[in-house]
Amino acid sequence: MLHAVRLFALVIIVFLGLLWGAAWLGRGEGEGVADSFIRQAATLFGHDVPAPSAGGVQMPQGLVLGGPFSLVDQSGRAVTEADFAGRFLLVYFGFTYCPDVCPTELGSIAAAMDALGEQAGRVTPVFVSVDPERDTPEVLADYVGRFHPQMVGLTGTPEQVAAAARAYRVFYAKVNRPEMTEYLMDHSSFIYLVGPDGRVRSLFRPNTDPEAIAQAVRGQLRGG
Known part of the structure; x- marks a missing residue:
């Protein structure tokens, strides 16, 4: 069981590393690596990313922040x-x-x-x-x-x-x-x-x- 958990953790680490590398290589002009990472992840999991607003962080469509308080x-x-x-x-x-x-x-x-x-x-x-x-x-x-x-x-x-x-x-x-x-x-x-x-x-x-x-x-x- 412990071996399976370690293997799973290693797979996740490798996956994130590959995704981060893709974000680095595939970032657009003026786009930060973190924003590119979010965009790549959103695309991978079936979400669209709206056009960026100046100065702000891009968020995948479907991710809702805010609301009643x-x-x-x-x-x-x-x-x-x-x-x-x-x-x-x-x-x-x-x-x-x-x-x-x-x-x-x-x-x-x-x-x-x-x-x-x-x-x-x-x-x-x-x-x-x-x-x-x-x-x-x-x-x-x-x-x-x-x-x-x-x-x-x-x-x-x-x-x-x-x-x-x-x-x-x-x-x-x-x-x-x-x-x-x-x-x-x-x-x-x-x-x-x-x-x-x-x-x-x-x-x-x-x-x-x-x-x-x-x-x-x-x-x-x-x-x-």
């Missing part, structure tokens, strides 16, 4: 996806005690909003905390106000936050180390561009240039 905003008001119906959103999951990555990504969202000019009125930047234990509405109100006046902070019960994170395929976990006085949260760090229907249209890797984000948003705004 029930959270609390920085004023303490209960909100759902219906409160943002008809609007485009730039969504980021993080926590206010984050020392570096979260402020950097929220700063990128703020810069992208500024770059949009008058079009920014059709977009709401949203920060969802994955640390509801510490990130109360009051804490969020102070935090999001430092980045952009339109930014909305969302938190909730641990169960509500977990449900929202699942909808967006967000990973997060508490990290405790002996040398730390406060725990940290390990979490994935994508920015999500959400359409008026509540579904993710595109997502952006950490350190994506704000102008690239703004360009992608402009393209989506033109398409409606």
Whole structure:
């Protein structure tokens, strides 16, 4: 039995290695290896890949991110996806005690909003905390106000936050180390561009240039 498991694992490793090599050799002009890998895998398993949006990660058709949620905003008001119906959103999951990555990504969202000019009125930047234990509405109100006046902070019960994170395929976990006085949260760090229907249209890797984000948003705004 152990031999069969090891053999199966070896086959998977070899398969992924071959697929990664095909992604490297078959990537299009300007296409990253990771995007090419997703495209190759999607084609292999029978999914189509939509045309890329500037600055964003291509996602196979049939992969749905986003959807219903029930959270609390920085004023303490209960909100759902219906409160943002008809609007485009730039969504980021993080926590206010984050020392570096979260402020950097929220700063990128703020810069992208500024770059949009008058079009920014059709977009709401949203920060969802994955640390509801510490990130109360009051804490969020102070935090999001430092980045952009339109930014909305969302938190909730641990169960509500977990449900929202699942909808967006967000990973997060508490990290405790002996040398730390406060725990940290390990979490994935994508920015999500959400359409008026509540579904993710595109997502952006950490350190994506704000102008690239703004360009992608402009393209989506033109398409409606």
